[in-house]
Amino acid sequence: MRTVLLVLLVCSLVLGASLSVQAQRSDFAIKQGFEETYKSLSKSVETAVNVAELDSLKTAIDSCEARYSRHEKLLDRVLYPETFASKMKALRTTHALTYDRVYLITTQGVKLEELEMRILYLTNRIDTLSADRDRLAAELKTLQRSSTEYREVIRRLQANLAAKDRLIFALVDTVFQPYGKDLSKAGDIQRESLTRQMEKANILNRVEGVATDNVGFLQTTTLQPKDYASAVDQYQLFSNRWQGLREKLIAASVAGTSTAPEGAPVRTKGKESGVTATGPPRESPAARVDSILGQWGERLQLAFWRGLEKEFADRGVTVEPFHDAAGFSSSIKAYVAKVQKTGEDPSVFVNDIWKARIDKEWREALVKPAMLGAQEYATLDKLVGELSRPTIDAKMILYAVILVVLVALIWWFFGRKPKSPPPPVRGN
Amino acid sequence: MNRIAHIFLGITSVTLLASCSSLTIENVQYDWPVESVLTVTGDNMVADGPHAVTFSAAGIANEEFQDSTALRGKQIRLLRSFEGFYFLTGPQFKNVYVFTAKPGKLTLKSKIEVAPNGLNNPAMNQRPPYVELLDGTSWIRKLTSDEVVKEEKQ
Numbered sequence: 249m250r251t252v253l254l255v256l257l258v259c260s261l262v263l264g265a266s267l268s269v270q271a272q273r274s275d276f277a278i279k280q281g282f283e284e285t286y287k288s289l290s291k292s293v294e295t296a297v298n299v300a301e302l303d304s305l306k307t308a309i310d311s312c313e314a315r316y317s318r319h320e321k322l323l324d325r326v327l328y329p330e331t332f333a334s335k336m337k338a339l340r341t342t343h344a345l346t347y348d349r350v351y352l353i354t355t356q357g358v359k360l361e362e363l364e365m366r367i368l369y370l371t372n373r374i375d376t377l378s379a380d381r382d383r384l385a386a387e388l389k390t391l392q393r394s395s396t397e398y399r400e401v402i403r404r405l406q407a408n409l410a411a412k413d414r415l416i417f418a419l420v421d422t423v424f425q426p427y428g429k430d431l432s433k434a435g436d437i438q439r440e441s442l443t444r445q446m447e448k449a450n451i452l453n454r455v456e457g458v459a460t461d462n463v464g465f466l467q468t469t470t471l472q473p474k475d476y477a478s479a480v481d482q483y484q485l486f487s488n489r490w491q492g493l494r495e496k497l498i499a500a501s502v503a504g505t506s507t508a509p510e511g512a513p514v515r516t517k518g519k520e521s522g523v524t525a526t527g528p529p530r531e532s533p534a535a536r537v538d539s540i541l542g543q544w545g546e547r548l549q550l551a552f553w554r555g556l557e558k559e560f561a562d563r564g565v566t567v568e569p570f571h572d573a574a575g576f577s578s579s580i581k582a583y584v585a586k587v588q589k590t591g592e593d594p595s596v597f598v599n600d601i602w603k604a605r606i607d608k609e610w611r612e613a614l615v616k617p618a619m620l621g622a623q624e625y626a627t628l629d630k631l632v633g634e635l636s637r638p639t640i641d642a643k644m645i646l647y648a649v650i651l652v653v654l655v656a657l658i659w660w661f662f663g664r665k666p667k668s669p670p671p672p673v674r675g676n
Numbered sequence: 677m678n679r680i681a682h683i684f685l686g687i688t689s690v691t692l693l694a695s696c697s698s699l700t701i702e703n704v705q706y707d708w709p710v711e712s713v714l715t716v717t718g719d720n721m722v723a724d725g726p727h728a729v730t731f732s733a734a735g736i737a738n739e740e741f742q743d744s745t746a747l748r749g750k751q752i753r754l755l756r757s758f759e760g761f762y763f764l765t766g767p768q769f770k771n772v773y774v775f776t777a778k779p780g781k782l783t784l785k786s787k788i789e790v791a792p793n794g795l796n797n798p799a800m801n802q803r804p805p806y807v808e809l810l811d812g813t814s815w816i817r818k819l820t821s822d823e824v825v826k827e828e829k830q
Contacts, residue, residue, distance in 0.1 A: 274799030274810055275710045276753075325709035 278319050279326045285312050286335060293343045302347050309339055345441055367449050370419040374454060377412045381461060384408060388469065402469055409462055410482050416451075416458050417489045423449055424496055452533035455490065459540040462486070466547040473609035476552050480616050483548055487541060494534065552613065559605045565597050573620045580628050587635055594635040602632045706760035711800045714754060716747040724754060729762070731782060739787075740769055758804040761785060761821045765809070768794040772809060774821045786822045 289309055296302045313336050316323060323332040384405045391398040423445045446452070462482070471479060553571050560567045568579040587594045606614070607629070615622040712724045716733045723730040737747040752766040762775040762782060771789050775782035790809060797812040806818040806825065818826035 273801075273816070275801045276713055276799055279710050322709065328709075 275322055275326075278316070278322060282312075282316050282319070282323055282332075285316075286339065290339060290342060293339070293346050296346055296350065299347070299350055302343065302350060306343060309336075309343060312336075341440075345444075348441055366422050367419060367445075370415055370422065371449060371454075374412060374415050374419070377408055377415065378457075381405065381408050381412070385464075385468065399472070402471070402475065405465060405469070406475065406478060406482070409458070409465060410478075412458050412461070413482065413486050413489075416454055417493070419449060419454070420451060420489075420493055420496075423451060451493075452537065455493070456533060456537045456540060459486070459490075459537055459544055463540060463544045463547060466544070466551055471551065471555070473555065473605075474612060476548075476555075476610075476613035477616065479548060480552075480613055480618055483544060484616075484618055487545070490537060490541060497534065552619065556606075556610055559601055559610075563596055563600055565601060573624070576620065577624055577628060581631065584631050584635060598632055598636050602629075704760070705758060706756050707758040707802050707804060708756045709802060711753050711755035711802075713751055715751050716749065718748060720745065720748060722752060722754070729754075729777075729782075736764065736773060739773075740771065753798060753800055755800040755802065755807060757807050757821065758802070759821060763800055763807050763819070765790070765795060765798050765800065767796065767798060769798065770794050772800075772819060788819060788823060790817060790819075790824065 289305065289312060292308075293302070293305055296305060316332065320332045323335075327335060384401055388398065388401050388405065391401060423442070466479075549572060553576065556576065557567075557570060565583075567583045568575075570576040570579045583597065586592075587597070611625065614620045615625050620628075712728065714722050714724055716722055716737075720732050720734045720737070721730065722733050733747045733752065734744040736752075738744040740746070747766070750766065752764060755763045757763060760777065762777065763772055764775065765772045770791055770793075771787045773787055774785045776785045791811065795811050796814075799810045801808040801810070803818065806820060809817045809819055814829075816828045817824045
């Protein structure tokens with residue numbers, strides 16, 4: 249019913265406007281008639297909810313174009329800097345986009361309203377988490393670094409950041425959901441629609457925000473060895489998801505607005521407000537995410553290897569400085585070789601550092617492929633283990649020989665039975 | 677010799693004065709693509725957006741209706757012609773007023789009588805070299821800046 253009324257209204261408007269144009273032949277009336285019809289058609293197209301309605305509106309657009317095309321010259325001047333053709337093209341594009349959206353709803357069985365509700369819910373949750381994060385970060389500043397509360401706040405802050413990561417990528421999945429898996433096959437209209445959804449949900453800026461939060465977290469907190477395992481996992485997970493999103497963006501060719509080449513002018517939005525950036529060329533949001541992700545990885549590695557190095561320094565063991573997995577590995581190997589060569593006492597290195605600290609506290613993070621890796625750790629562990637085995641040296645051999653000689657002498661003196669004297673010989 | 681020097685100085689002065697004359701740009705097209713339909717405000721002013729003219733309608737109201745307040749709240753139609761003249765008329769007007777733009781003022785060039793009983797639903801179109809005047813569906817007249825040159829009955 250709504251559709252019929254709407255279409256009748258639009259058709260009567262187009263017809264009415266054209267009749268008035270014919271009757272009066274005033275240029276002003278032509279201009280006004282076109283503008284009113286155009287406005288009405290645009291509004292109807294934007295609010296259309298089913299395909300039948302859009303089909304009728306297409307007829308109305310065709311009719312409008314046919315009626316006003318003979319006044320194209322006048323309208324081109326009146327509508328300057330736009331033209332009659334560009335206005336009609338814009339209207340047809342809006343129609344096609346709406347058609348695509350409505351078609352997706354009806355054919356793929358996905359209710360866009362539901363998805364939009366979900367996007368809204370997710371964005372609200374993310375905003376709530378952002379507020380919690382700010383509160384926790386403020387709380388963290390007031391606490392003693394060694395206190396139990398500090399540890400607890402760090403744990404909650406880490407959980408908060410992880411939850412935000414998950415929500416952001418759930419949001420990404422929700423936005424991409426209606427477009428199917430193979431985005432390279434998506435049409436131009438679908439891509440434009442996807443781009444609009446991405447911009448509406450402020451995806452790239454939100455992803456950038458999460459990465460920035462994590463960098464900030466690493467800057468302001470001192471992590472304990474066991475915290476690093478989850479920090480590394482979180483970084484890896486985020487990095488993988490971002491790569492996935494980047495591939496999707498490329499597949500959907502929304503790169504033009506979202507992953508433009510560096511330095512190219514791009515349409516971006518402000519952190520929370522929808523501000524269009526103009527003016528000098530600037531880095532695209534995708535490039536910024538890449539850059540922040542790089543910083544996040546660097547800071548994580550730096551904090552981790554520094555913390556590990558401190559374990560040696562605190563216990564007075566001098567090893568070669570290291571800043572990465574390869575450096576750590578060669579430093580341990582060099583130390584083991586040195587101990588084996590000089591014969592110095594390795595007990596502090598083996599027992600207090602390796603067994604009590606590295607194996608107990610750092611191992612979980614060290615065995616992760618992004619850090620040292622399980623295989624390399626096993627190699628180093630075996631190497632260090634060899635230091636704790638008793639070594640056979642000359643002194644030991646001398647002691648052993650002395651012991652054997654002593655045993656032999658004792659046996660010779662006490663163990664040997666005295667020979668019994670020969671029996672007396674009796675004479676005849 | 678002295679006489680030749682005077683002649684030479686005279687020619688030089690004339691040449692220099694000629695080169696000091698103002699720059700003139702020819703073939704300027706002033707025409708608006710479409711007329712403006714403007715409502716006269718309570719203080720008798722007419723304004724056509726940020727890039728066009730703003731003026732008082734009191735003088736025109738007085739000339740047309742012998743009442744300087746007659747146009748308050750009413751609509752007038754304004755169109756700048758190809759040559760740069762402002763054509764002004766409106767409902768109930770008997771005339772079309774043609775003005776020339778001068779620094780800080782519009783000077784009446786001509787007052788063209790078009791409807792002794794007043795116009796009902798006038799509109800003006802740009803049809804270089806003319807301005808076309810319609811009155812509803814009754815007639816179409818082609819105007820120059822001085823007179824009606826052509827009429828078509830509907």
